[in-house]
Amino acid sequence: MSYAISAFGLTKRFHRTxxxxxxxLEVPEGGIYALTGRNGAGKTTAIKIxxxxxxxxxxxxxxLGADSRRLGPRELARIGYVSENQEMPGWMTVGFYLDFLRxxxxxxxxxxxxxLVEQFQLPRGRNLAHLSRGMRMKAALASSLAYRPxxxxxxxxxxxxxxxxxxxxxxxxxxxxxxxxxxxSSHDLAEIESFAxxxxxLENGRLQFSxxxxxxxxxxxxxxxxxxxxxxxxxxxxxxxxxxEAAGNALRFVETQYDAERTPGxxxxxxxxxxxxxxxxxxxRAIFLALAKSGRGASV
Amino acid sequence: MxxxxxxxxxxxxxxxxxxxxxxxxxxxxxxxxxxxAPFNPPQPLxxxxxxxxxxxxxxxxxxxxxxxxxxxxxxxxxxxxxxxxLMAAKILFALVFINLPLFxxxxxxxxTAGLPMSRNWVNLxxxxxxxxxxxxxxxxxxxxxxxxxxQTVLAALTTGAVIVALSSLDWSHHVNKxxxxxxxxxxxxxxIFVAMSLPILFLQYLRxxxxxxxxxxxxxxxxVFTSSLPYAAKWSIQMRLSPRELDPSAVRISWNRExxxxxxxxxxxxxxxxxxxxxxxxxxxxxxxxxxxxEAIQPVAEALTGEVWRSGWLRGGIREELNGDKFENISMDRxxxxxxxxxxxxx
Numbered sequence: 001m002s003y004a005i006s007a008f009g010l011t012k013r014f015h016r017t018x019x020x021x022x023x024x025l026e027v028p029e030g031g032i033y034a035l036t037g038r039n040g041a042g043k044t045t046a047i048k049i050x051x052x053x054x055x056x057x058x059x060x061x062x063x064l065g066a067d068s069r070r071l072g073p074r075e076l077a078r079i080g081y082v083s084e085n086q087e088m089p090g091w092m093t094v095g096f097y098l099d100f101l102r103x104x105x106x107x108x109x110x111x112x113x114x115x116l117v118e119q120f121q122l123p124r125g126r127n128l129a130h131l132s133r134g135m136r137m138k139a140a141l142a143s144s145l146a147y148r149p150x151x152x153x154x155x156x157x158x159x160x161x162x163x164x165x166x167x168x169x170x171x172x173x174x175x176x177x178x179x180x181x182x183x184x185s186s187h188d189l190a191e192i193e194s195f196a197x198x199x200x201x202l203e204n205g206r207l208q209f210s211x212x213x214x215x216x217x218x219x220x221x222x223x224x225x226x227x228x229x230x231x232x233x234x235x236x237x238x239x240x241x242x243x244x245e246a247a248g249n250a251l252r253f254v255e256t257q258y259d260a261e262r263t264p265g266x267x268x269x270x271x272x273x274x275x276x277x278x279x280x281x282x283x284x285r286a287i288f289l290a291l292a293k294s295g296r297g298a299s300v
Numbered sequence: 301m302x303x304x305x306x307x308x309x310x311x312x313x314x315x316x317x318x319x320x321x322x323x324x325x326x327x328x329x330x331x332x333x334x335x336x337a338p339f340n341p342p343q344p345l346x347x348x349x350x351x352x353x354x355x356x357x358x359x360x361x362x363x364x365x366x367x368x369x370x371x372x373x374x375x376x377x378x379x380x381x382x383x384x385x386l387m388a389a390k391i392l393f394a395l396v397f398i399n400l401p402l403f404x405x406x407x408x409x410x411x412t413a414g415l416p417m418s419r420n421w422v423n424l425x426x427x428x429x430x431x432x433x434x435x436x437x438x439x440x441x442x443x444x445x446x447x448x449x450x451q452t453v454l455a456a457l458t459t460g461a462v463i464v465a466l467s468s469l470d471w472s473h474h475v476n477k478x479x480x481x482x483x484x485x486x487x488x489x490x491x492i493f494v495a496m497s498l499p500i501l502f503l504q505y506l507r508x509x510x511x512x513x514x515x516x517x518x519x520x521x522x523x524v525f526t527s528s529l530p531y532a533a534k535w536s537i538q539m540r541l542s543p544r545e546l547d548p549s550a551v552r553i554s555w556n557r558e559x560x561x562x563x564x565x566x567x568x569x570x571x572x573x574x575x576x577x578x579x580x581x582x583x584x585x586x587x588x589x590x591x592x593x594x595e596a597i598q599p600v601a602e603a604l605t606g607e608v609w610r611s612g613w614l615r616g617g618i619r620e621e622l623n624g625d626k627f628e629n630i631s632m633d634r635x636x637x638x639x640x641x642x643x644x645x646x647x
Contacts, residue, residue: 053372055508073303073380081378088375089366091314103306104380 003062004029004151004181005050010059011205012045019045021205023059027183027198034192034213035185036288037202043185044085046202047155050183051081064151077105080144080180082137083155090129094122094139098146105147112176116142119172134165141169145176152177154184158191166191189285199284201291208291213284220287221258223267225251226276238266242294254282254290303381307389311366312397318362319397322355326405334412356398357439361452363393364443369504371447387505394436399428434490437497444504445514455517462521463489481595484534489524496520531596531613551592555647556580556625575637578619578627579647594618599630602646609636 005027012020019042027033035043048054050061052071061068066075092100094117102108117124120138128136137157144152152173158166166188173182174195186192192199193213200210209216223241225231231251233244242254251271255263264277282290312319329348332341340346367376367386376386403424410420442459446452496516503513529537583592594616601609609632619627 048372051378053377073382073385076378076380079378083373085373086375087371087373100306100310101379104303 002029003027004031005033005061005063005153005183007046007050007061008059010046010049010061011057012042012049012054013057018205020049020056020059023202023205023207025061025200025207025210027181029181030179031197032182032184032195033198033200034189034196035183035200035202036187036189036192036284037185038292039187041202042205043202044083044155047083047153047183047185051079051153063153073104077107077147078150080147080149080152081155082140082144082152082157084137084157084159085155086140088128088136088140090127093125093127094131095124097128097139098124098143101143102146108147110146112148113142113146116145116172116176120168134161134169137161137165137169138172141172145172148176149180151181151183154182154186156185156187158186158188170195189288190283193284201288203292216287217281217284219256219258220282220290221255221263222280222282222286223253223255223263224278224280225267225271225274226278227251227271227273228275231271231273234270236270238270242290254287254294255279303385304388304392307367307381307386308392308396311363311389311393314366315359315362315393315397318355318359322352322359322398323401325352325355326401330405330408333409353435356435358449359397360394360436360439361443361449363390364440365446365448365452368447369444369508370510383505383508387501390440394432394440398436399432402431403428433494437501438493441493441497441500441513441517444501445510445517459517459521463524481534481538484537485528488527488529492520492523492527496523535595550585550587552584554582554584556582558582573634574631575634577630577632577637579630581618581626581628583626592618594628597628597630599632599647601632601636601640603636603640604643604645607636607639609633 003026005025007023007025010020010023010025011018023042023046025033025035025046035046037043045054049056050063050068052068055069063071064075064078071079089097098113098117102110102113116122120135120142122135122139122142123131128139131139141157154173157169161169170191184192184196196213198211199213199216201208227249230249231246233246233251237244240255240257242256244251244253257263258279263279267277268274325348328345329352332345332348335341336345341348368374369383406424406427407417407421410417410424442455443452446455496519500513500516503509503516586592596613597611597616598613599611603609611630611632614631617629619629621627
């Protein structure tokens, strides 16, 4: 499998504070990779290093085959970047901004630009500073899609946006980026789940897991056991079961290695007195919360 | 080149108000100069020479901050133009909107004064180089290590305040700073800032290294303070550059016997340890047209008993009365003065 974006042992320290510690990443070509993690986990730092905005303390990364430290105009003309904390030239109108950027991109598609402006209902004559947050993100996205980039990097693009704007952004992104590799960092797990192909979870500066969403969804299950009388959580506990909770006659845990045949049998071995076993699928948000609560990642 | 022109065009559209103010002030200054020279123009116009450098600096700072090199959130960091393109566009803008108008302004002065441009255009170009080095580069360097104009102004004020504070500390202890050749220190200081501006701009635009660039700026401030040349070196420079060959040893300084009989003591400005004396002095064999200025003195007094009082180097200064009598102030040890005050001494 070839990767459009990769990072190898990326380390970043701000003074003495480590933010990334041996971060590795592989985003398959054409994939939509969601980089998740708590606030301060290092997602934005990783993305800024990838885009050559920050220099790594150690390690390296590549995007579209180019070392990110050597990203020049030619490479950047094929990469889109949209970030929630990007400072845009507020004095420019939307139209002026697009007109200004156009000559820098040999692949700029004026017809596509017009389509995006129409789809996002961007007011060409209004200053970027006077746009709402959602409109500004749309303008940023339009200016990053109009040249049909081969890779798009989005850093928390949905933060603070209402559901309608988020939908519009995702729709616009997916409709115009068919053969494009997308790396997106986001807290909005519910949205990501609807379109991401791969997901990675960053904690303590390391990628705790990285796999396809399909495989992740397949192996995480919430298991609920019922007993005749209240049951405490036993001391001995399989390592791949997370955050056990006992409440009345019920006991719940998260199975991280779910197998339709093995998991019920293992549960019965640990809890021979269980009267009922119920296995439920989990959303990405529920998986993320379970991992965050348990403080586990790589071990699962 | 197209990318550079595109960036230049954008800056021209964005910064036309600042550029217009600068160009208007420049034109007004030229007009006022032509109308009122050699007299000072009336009050509002008299401020233009002070406003011009401010307007020029504001334009430059705004130009740099349009795509500021400090920070990691600017839109242009991930757009397909390099910092080299950016620097080239900024240089082009400064040439077109600052250097060229200034050159034309000075050329107009030369022409209206009836001087031939054919003999002066090289001088005018050199003047532009000097102006670029002394005014544009340091301001651009300061703007390049700051994020907005408030930071730039604060950094400039802080830099100035630190230099003044350090200099004033030095003033009280060393005679070196008290000389009458401040232009040498100012020139050395200016040269240091010019020399530091280039690596700062290089680091910011080509290496994206804000911390080292700021460290260089701080280093420049310290270097300016510590770079004061020894008195002898400055004197030597001054003498070498002096248009008139003068042998200082030919000038004789002596006690003015025709002046007042005794040194005048000023106890009211003396301390417990010292007493201020005013010695009537005269200068002989001063070449015609030459002025004398005492920079520093090192008085040595020898009593009849053989006791010697020797001061370190002190700031010198001549007080001249209306009748032409001149006095040199010295600060003498009070105990020595009390012992010898009624006896002859060799000073």
